[in-house]
Amino acid sequence: MTSFNHIRMEDGSELSLAEWLHQPVHSTIEFAANAGVNDLRAFNYVRGGRVSSIGLPRRNATDQDTNVVKAGAMNQDEALLCFSLTMEVFGLEPITFGTAPTHTVAPQPLLSGTDYRRLQRDAMLEFYVGAAIKKPQFDSPFAYFGQSMGATVISSGDEGGTAAINTDYGTAGRISGSNQHALNLPIYVGGFGDQARPGNSMTFYAKFYNAFGGVFAGLRQGVRLKVVADGLKKRPA
Amino acid sequence: MVQALKVRLSDGRVVNPSDWTSAPLYTTVEIATGALQPLPGFSFGVGGEVPGSPGLRTANHRDTNMQGAGSILAENEELLLFALQIELYQILGSANDQAFMVSPPQDAWAPDAPEVSATNLMAIQRSTLVRLKIANTKDYGVMPISFHGAGMGIHRTTGAMRSSGSAYARGVLLAYNGGVSVGDSREYATPHHVGPGEAFEAALEFPYGQVIEPLSQVAGSTVAANPLNFGTDANARVRATISAIGPRRRPVA
Numbered sequence: 001m002t003s004f005n006h007i008r009m010e011d012g013s014e015l016s017l018a019e020w021l022h023q024p025v026h027s028t029i030e031f032a033a034n035a036g037v038n039d040l041r042a043f044n045y046v047r048g049g050r051v052s053s054i055g056l057p058r059r060n061a062t063d064q065d066t067n068v069v070k071a072g073a074m075n076q077d078e079a080l081l082c083f084s085l086t087m088e089v090f091g092l093e094p095i096t097f098g099t100a101p102t103h104t105v106a107p108q109p110l111l112s113g114t115d116y117r118r119l120q121r122d123a124m125l126e127f128y129v130g131a132a133i134k135k136p137q138f139d140s141p142f143a144y145f146g147q148s149m150g151a152t153v154i155s156s157g158d159e160g161g162t163a164a165i166n167t168d169y170g171t172a173g174r175i176s177g178s179n180q181h182a183l184n185l186p187i188y189v190g191g192f193g194d195q196a197r198p199g200n201s202m203t204f205y206a207k208f209y210n211a212f213g214g215v216f217a218g219l220r221q222g223v224r225l226k227v228v229a230d231g232l233k234k235r236p237a
Numbered sequence: 238m239v240q241a242l243k244v245r246l247s248d249g250r251v252v253n254p255s256d257w258t259s260a261p262l263y264t265t266v267e268i269a270t271g272a273l274q275p276l277p278g279f280s281f282g283v284g285g286e287v288p289g290s291p292g293l294r295t296a297n298h299r300d301t302n303m304q305g306a307g308s309i310l311a312e313n314e315e316l317l318l319f320a321l322q323i324e325l326y327q328i329l330g331s332a333n334d335q336a337f338m339v340s341p342p343q344d345a346w347a348p349d350a351p352e353v354s355a356t357n358l359m360a361i362q363r364s365t366l367v368r369l370k371i372a373n374t375k376d377y378g379v380m381p382i383s384f385h386g387a388g389m390g391i392h393r394t395t396g397a398m399r400s401s402g403s404a405y406a407r408g409v410l411l412a413y414n415g416g417v418s419v420g421d422s423r424e425y426a427t428p429h430h431v432g433p434g435e436a437f438e439a440a441l442e443f444p445y446g447q448v449i450e451p452l453s454q455v456a457g458s459t460v461a462a463n464p465l466n467f468g469t470d471a472n473a474r475v476r477a478t479i480s481a482i483g484p485r486r487r488p489v490a
Binding site for chain 2 (some may be wrong): 021057063088150153175235
């Protein structure tokens, strides 16, 4: 620990030094279209570690993939008051219309709206806090979560030509900072009980899976999903 | 310093004459295809060099309203930062707007500039990080560019729209960094404070080394690289205007 967290005064009282800023934590998971997604976890690696993935080449994480500094836990001099969960999604390869290679439906890195809907149909996203805790602190069908980060896309459509635009693109709601459910009860990721002080280490992770088991039926594109736990983060002063 | 920043009254009280405005502080950087270094926003004033631009062009008032340079807020200014809003424009480097359509590598659905094609825009979102620095001691935010939606753009209705760049032969697929309306951008739950003379920078960084699909960099991977695609227009750029939203104190001249 390189920062001052507590100062004990002469009268025995304690001052806690910290700053709380709006600083979400994010973590990327990715899976191939033909991969069975049964337990894919976010927030369980740090920069330089392996990005959580299934059915894809393993790659090392960068700051673009995650900004957590401890794998699977909040660092001891940090805490998070999570007031919302949201995400950003990308398609990992292009898809075309039927067998016609020139009829572009969802060029990489756009994710097809139909494929996105298939994830909403089948997938669950759960948020766990605490070591070996089996009860999710928050769990819901993936369809519940509004997507506040991404691109607003406009397509002209095109009746023909050498690169016909048969666009099928969609997002989970309007791309807006307001398009994410505010948790009625914010989730605290930090110390509890005797250690209920901001700044104690606490295990946490998010879990994404297909509730029907195995492959997402009909999915045509590999998917990159960036899970964002939005909230106030306590950092060392 | 030519302004009166403090007035001490006869009874000892100190008055700071100032002028608070809600006009945003803004800056510009430009994103090229190929290898990229971090592009520091708010690092230059009018007459400075726009980071990432071809030949480092001289900044004008559309590029920035920063006073001074060196990623430092002027000594006589102060900022409460409620949001960063980042909007993107396609800039051509060639007088021939059909250079985008030279195949290969063509961006087949590219709209006419300054709109950005959906694939280029989402490729930037996939690969670009915004690092907010205040006072140079630590980062005040490290988030993907899409976290800082533009909240600006054109609310469009299109028919069978086509592009001049394709000689009106093809339709277009364009995109914005988030929604285009006021309220679509994201406000910080806790605003940041940038004091007079403090270091202040919002840098675009590219952790994959460029705008590229990271899986393509893994040995043996068959996933396409999908970089920024400007056709044969090597000097094209995607221009990012970064606006710092919030009350800003200016000197009373």
